Amino acid sequence: MSIEKSGSRFGRRDLLKLSAAAGVAVAGASLVGQKAVLAADEELSLKGKRIAISATGTDHFFDLQAYNAQIEEVKRLGGEPIAVDAGRNDGKLVSQLQTLIAQKPDAIVQILGTLSVIDPWLKKARDAGIPVLTVDVGSTNSINNTTSDNWGIGKDLALQLVSDIGGEGNIVVFNGFYGVTPCAIRYDQLVNVVKYFPKVKILQPELRDVIPNTVQDAFTQITAILNKYPEKGSIKAIWSAWDIPQLGATQALAAAGRTEIRTYGVDGSPEVLQLVADPKSPAGADVAQQPAEIGRTAIRNVAKLLAGQTLPRETYVPALLANKANVGEVTKKLGIG
Structure with missing residues (x-):
């Protein structure tokens, strides 16, 4: 099946190309609005707060960029980051989450991870009264997940x-x-x-x-x-x-x-x-993707939550094909x- 347009055959391949281009255009338009979002976040503060950052690993560009950006954003907002990296070792990841829960930080942010491995410990953190936020983790125990679409x-x-x-x-x-x-x-x-x-x-x-x-x-x-x-x-x-x-x-x-x-x-x-x-x-x-912006956004969401704001289930940071x-x-x- 094809669609007639201006006397030419407009076929399936053309529709595919237009669909892919539309995705890029929408993401590009979203990028333009980020400056306004940043301006609205200028009043946020984490002064006096201890924020735990748990990384599954930092050997990949995305992970390292998000991890480092989170540490810097916590400091920029006046908080104290407690940052730990499991080095792609699930046993170490579980152990570091146990340690963080025992330290009772003001919030925990988990970056990536296999859900079956980390979710029981995210639940334990929530049960202990510690707010849990995530990056690229679709857990019901996360108050907010910052990710790409x-x-x-x-x-x-x-x-x-x-x-x-x-x-x-x-x-x-x-x-x-x-x-x-x-x-x-x-x-x-x-x-x-x-x-x-x-x-x-x-x-x-x-x-x-x-x-x-x-x-x-x-x-x-x-x-x-x-x-x-x-x-x-x-x-x-x-x-x-x-x-x-x-x-x-x-x-x-x-x-x-x-x-x-x-x-x-x-x-x-x-x-x-x-x-x-x-x-x-x-x-x-x-x-x-924009891993550094994803990391910063997750920390700004922590600050919003601790200031009493209600967060959406997920926050999307634009990506470009x-x-x-x-x-x-x-x-x-x-x-x-």
Whole structure:
């Protein structure tokens, strides 16, 4: 089915491109309003407050940026940060949450984490009367979760991918962290889009991205997949819920000379955006989040809560989809070019 416009055929691929562009336009418009929000937050204070910041890990660009921004924002607002990093060790993460609860801070902010691991301890904090806020954690025990709109991110990235491959072909998917809420949402949105394009197939079994050694492991797994599918055109794209597996996949494609395949991911890590900007690189698109702004927003929400304000269930910080055509504009807008 197609739509007639100005005497030309306006087909499904055109609709896909318009949908992806619309997502970028909306996010860009949201960015413009941030200065007004910042001005309204100038009266906030955390003077005399002890704010616990619990990070699952800080080895990834997003995590480190959000973590450091939270520490600095607590200090800027006059509070005392109690910041701890579990180094991607679930046992250490549980232990640090236990320790923080015992210290009875004025609030706890948890950055990421597998829900089944952290949620019992977030509940214990709430039961102890400690306000719990989160970054990228969809927990019922969190008063407020500061995040990107992962439904929009997942949809826009999936539409970009499907548009780029012409609505048909095999795609390889990394799906190793479905227990992490943002990854699950982005994956579900990919599946929701793909089901309307019967010529697009997600190859089975799906790959499992890992931490640590994410780049090296993705490189190895994609190299093996390329050996299994040696014919050009047998794979059209590679998708991951974050962009560190995308980095390893992109490197593997370049090493194998299979640059006809495109890679897609989320976060806006500078090294991946550089690859998207390279016309010879197979990196097709990366949705750039604003981790430092997410971190600062979470701390401002803590200050609002402690001042007696009512918070929404979730606070969304805009993200921008960067593709081959607009990556220069996106990096300039985000100040990470």
